[in-house]
Amino acid sequence: MAELPDKRTAFIDWYLAVVEAARLTDKRYPVKGMNIWTPYGFRARRNLDAVLVREIEATGSEALEFPALIPANEFAKEKEHIKGFDAQVYWVTKGGLSDLDIPLVLRPTSETAIYPIFAVWVRSHRDLPLNVYQIVNVFRYETKTTRPFVRVREIHFFEEHTCQANEEHATERVRSNLEAFRKMAAAFVLPYLPIRRPEWDKFPGAFYSIAFDAPVGGARTLQLGSVHHYRENFSRPYGIRYEAADGSQQYVHQTTFGLSERLLGAIVAVHGDAKGAVFPTAIAPYQVVVIPIPGTESGEGPLKVASEAAERLRRHGARIHLDGGDERPGAKYYRWEAAGVPLRLEVGRREAESRTLTAADRLGRKGPVALDRLEHEVGERLAEFDRALAERAHAAFAASFAVARSLAELAGSTQVRLVAWCGSEACGHQIEAAIDGALLGTPEAPLPIDPGATGACIACGATDGARWALAGQPL
RNA sequence: GGGACUGUGGGGUAGCUUGGUCCAUCCUUCGGGGUUCGGGACUCCGAGACGCCAGUUCAAAUCUGGCCAGUCCCA
Numbered sequence: 001m002a003e004l005p006d007k008r009t010a011f012i013d014w015y016l017a018v019v020e021a022a023r024l025t026d027k028r029y030p031v032k033g034m035n036i037w038t039p040y041g042f043r044a045r046r047n048l049d050a051v052l053v054r055e056i057e058a059t060g061s062e063a064l065e066f067p068a069l070i071p072a073n074e075f076a077k078e079k080e081h082i083k084g085f086d087a088q089v090y091w092v093t094k095g096g097l098s099d100l101d102i103p104l105v106l107r108p109t110s111e112t113a114i115y116p117i118f119a120v121w122v123r124s125h126r127d128l129p130l131n132v133y134q135i136v137n138v139f140r141y142e143t144k145t146t147r148p149f150v151r152v153r154e155i156h157f158f159e160e161h162t163c164q165a166n167e168e169h170a171t172e173r174v175r176s177n178l179e180a181f182r183k184m185a186a187a188f189v190l191p192y193l194p195i196r197r198p199e200w201d202k203f204p205g206a207f208y209s210i211a212f213d214a215p216v217g218g219a220r221t222l223q224l225g226s227v228h229h230y231r232e233n234f235s236r237p238y239g240i241r242y243e244a245a246d247g248s249q250q251y252v253h254q255t256t257f258g259l260s261e262r263l264l265g266a267i268v269a270v271h272g273d274a275k276g277a278v279f280p281t282a283i284a285p286y287q288v289v290v291i292p293i294p295g296t297e298s299g300e301g302p303l304k305v306a307s308e309a310a311e312r313l314r315r316h317g318a319r320i321h322l323d324g325g326d327e328r329p330g331a332k333y334y335r336w337e338a339a340g341v342p343l344r345l346e347v348g349r350r351e352a353e354s355r356t357l358t359a360a361d362r363l364g365r366k367g368p369v370a371l372d373r374l375e376h377e378v379g380e381r382l383a384e385f386d387r388a389l390a391e392r393a394h395a396a397f398a399a400s401f402a403v404a405r406s407l408a409e410l411a412g413s414t415q416v417r418l419v420a421w422c423g424s425e426a427c428g429h430q431i432e433a434a435i436d437g438a439l440l441g442t443p444e445a446p447l448p449i450d451p452g453a454t455g456a457c458i459a460c461g462a463t464d465g466a467r468w469a470l471a472g473q474p475l
Numbered sequence: 476g477g478g479a480c481u482g483u484g485g486g487g488u489a490g491c492u493u494g495g496u497c498c499a500u501c502c503u504u505c506g507g508g509g510u511u512c513g514g515g516a517c518u519c520c521g522a523g524a525c526g527c528c529a530g531u532u533c534a535a536a537u538c539u540g541g542c543c544a545g546u547c548c549c550a
Contacts, residue, residue: 020486028485028486030544032544032545145545145546145547293512293513294512295512295513326512327515328511328512328513328514328515328516329512329513329514330512330513330514330515330516331514331515331516332514332515333514333515334514334515335515346513348513349513350513358513
């Protein structure tokens with residue numbers, strides 16, 4: 001079996017090889033940017049979605065689902081939004097053999113599908129807040145190279161859409177989303193930084209956008225998701241108004257919160273190593289794989305003990321796989337390590353006789369597990385694995401940032417850079433050119449390193465209004 | 476939108492410059508047999524490909540054109 005490419009020097013090749021070796025998708029579907037979710041990959045996706053659902057519903061949001069097709073005239077109502085998505089929509093222009101009177105857009109995101117209906121639903125201040133989300137597929141005609149999970153044309157999309165009584169409440173909703181994402185990211189063991197995007201890079205039609213960026217090696221970053229404050233930018237064109245307590249008519253202020261399977265890509269990119277993927281237990285398709293080692297003369301002992309252990313753990317609620325195939329044990333170890341399974345339990349003659357299994361976690365720690373205390377000890381080892389994974393990820397996170405004091409210093413960056421920025425678009429673009437990437441924006445949370453005093457804008461030298469911003473190379 | 480490059484079994488490849496030695500190489504994968512069995516076993520048998528359509532030629536994986544698909548660079 002071939003070695004994986006080196007993660008540090010050939011990141012993209014490594015990433016593609018890991019996705020392939022872990023068997024998360026099948027990329028052979030003959031439409032660009034549309035991958036097949038294999039049973040194993042689908043399990044990961046389902047676990048991921050479960051976390052999203054749990055955390056968003058904890059904030060009082062309700063699931064619903066809108067249709068996938070949007071009439072062209074509704075799609076065109078908000079000018080900035082259209083400009084932003086025009087070039088990447090798929091059109092449905094025919095029904096059977098005849099042309100449609102009104103062409104339909106296959107949703108690239110669902111504002112324009114949902115908001116005409118919000119206008120009907122929202123009548124009174126008593127209808128507010130309206131917090132709903134859906135998990136659906138959206139379609140974007142990406143022109144750049146597509147990559148599994150990270151840049152696809154059929155996106156598995158989580159989108160929350162809300163209506164609030166006023167700007168303050170909408171700001172409050174944004175905060176609540178940031179907090180919900182903090183909990184989601186904890187389950188994924190993904191360190192990230194919430195960053196307010198610069199004006200020219202906010203969501204088309206938004207008042208402002210806050211994105212979650214994770215460093216994934218070198219100066220590269222991956223946007224994990226985003227939260228947007230729309231103010232009245234959509235409620236005006238779509239006529240989403242309510243009658244306030246004082247009898248006046250008011251436009252709602254809206255927010256959205258978007259996430260996708262990119263999170264899975266980030267989990268692979270951040271945690272993966274030279275052996276393949278590494279899944280945190282919350283997402284792992286299988287949390288434990290049990291491998292019986294029959295041996296030549298050990299009889300049925302190992303097999304019986306292995307299935308007993310698997311059955312008990314399954315009843316206990318663990319996601320478990322018993323690998324009873326007739327490959328040699330070593331081949332199975334490699335396979336499940338590449339697949340990112342957190343914990344492996346080995347059952348050979350020795351284990352069967354002593355009723356003590358051998359556990360090996362994906363980070364390389366090994367030790368005995370008494371069959372008597374199986375559920376408890378496996379639970380502890382999984383928790384310990386998550387802790388160690390978090391520690392490793394946070395160490396890498398902290399090491400991913402460095403201050404740059406001049407534009408020249410940005411060239412060839414091997415870290416995400418903190419730069420002093422005056423806030424002007426012209427300077428922003430100079431910074432982007434210097435790092436051959438993007439000015440990600442200004443942090444919305446404490447920085448992972450202490451950069452000291454801001455000083456002067458790295459591009460124009462102005463000291464007035466200069467603040468810390470982040471620059472990197474988005475994947 | 477402009478340009479460059481690339482398409483060979485399920486995956487990765489050799490062959491292409493200079494057409495014939497190719498009913499296409501090697502690794503992997505898959506099916507079957509035997510020996511094995513605590514970190515990717517060995518061996519034997521078998522399966523599986525020249526992106527599509529035209530053209531040039533006695534002869535095309537190889538040359539030409541168009542199409543399709545993909546990759547990279549520039550806007």
